[in-house]
Amino acid sequence: MVLHMRGLLIACSLFLSLPAWAVKNVTVVGLFKDRVVLLIDGRQQALGVGQTSPEGVRLISATSKEAVLEVNGKPALYRLSNQVGTNYAKRKENSVQIARNPHGMYMADGNINSFPVRFLVDTGATNVAMNAAEAKRLGIDYRVSGQPLTVSTASGNAPAYQVRLDKVKVGDIELRDVEGVVVEGGFPTEVLLGMSFLGRLEIQNTGQTLVLKQAH
Numbered sequence: 001m002v003l004h005m006r007g008l009l010i011a012c013s014l015f016l017s018l019p020a021w022a023v024k025n026v027t028v029v030g031l032f033k034d035r036v037v038l039l040i041d042g043r044q045q046a047l048g049v050g051q052t053s054p055e056g057v058r059l060i061s062a063t064s065k066e067a068v069l070e071v072n073g074k075p076a077l078y079r080l081s082n083q084v085g086t087n088y089a090k091r092k093e094n095s096v097q098i099a100r101n102p103h104g105m106y107m108a109d110g111n112i113n114s115f116p117v118r119f120l121v122d123t124g125a126t127n128v129a130m131n132a133a134e135a136k137r138l139g140i141d142y143r144v145s146g147q148p149l150t151v152s153t154a155s156g157n158a159p160a161y162q163v164r165l166d167k168v169k170v171g172d173i174e175l176r177d178v179e180g181v182v183v184e185g186g187f188p189t190e191v192l193l194g195m196s197f198l199g200r201l202e203i204q205n206t207g208q209t210l211v212l213k214q215a216h
Helices: 002-017 132-137
Strands: 026-032 035-040 043-048 058-062 066-071 074-079 093-099 107-112 115-121 128-131 147-153 156-170 173-183 191-193 202-205 209-215
Touching: 026 066, 026 074, 035 058, 035 066, 043 058, 093 107, 093 173, 107 191, 128 132, 132 173, 147 173, 173 209
Parallel strands: 026 202, 115 191, 128 173
Antiparallel strands: 026 035, 035 043, 058 066, 066 074, 093 209, 107 115, 107 156, 128 191, 147 156, 156 173, 202 209
């Protein structure tokens, strides 16, 4: 009887130690040194080395070509667009190649709401961001349509407004209903192409060229 109860307790302990859920689909959509952008069961997550997503996916290492992820307790090597758990047909893509300039930055011509814009690609920016003068040039009445908030800049905290951008386009890639931020004052000096746009694309950094891909 004692052995039976002991076996039952061990079985219960093992059962309770198993995860109540498991990650079903992981897609690598952006690769950088020590950083990766993933779609985990349809939700976008950006991870640095050693970080674990709320779903339990941990980034062990990453380069611009591949990443080692721990998914459901098992480490594996992933490359751009690798996916777990789904077989899918090859999709048509629009792509844009952006060369690194002599200052080490990625600049791209595009438009917002059909107005021409010179973008600075910034994977560290959460949203497409611009200063107030640029917003006025683009016809964005941010004080009427936007939601006020405070952002942190190099000069300290600054008042800003969260807005929705009807269209953002770079090359042949056009996305609609993109989150943006308008910062009061002169910061940022360039329009930042942040993750509210980039996070909806596949991104590959080859070292001197940034490749953006839109599948449809």
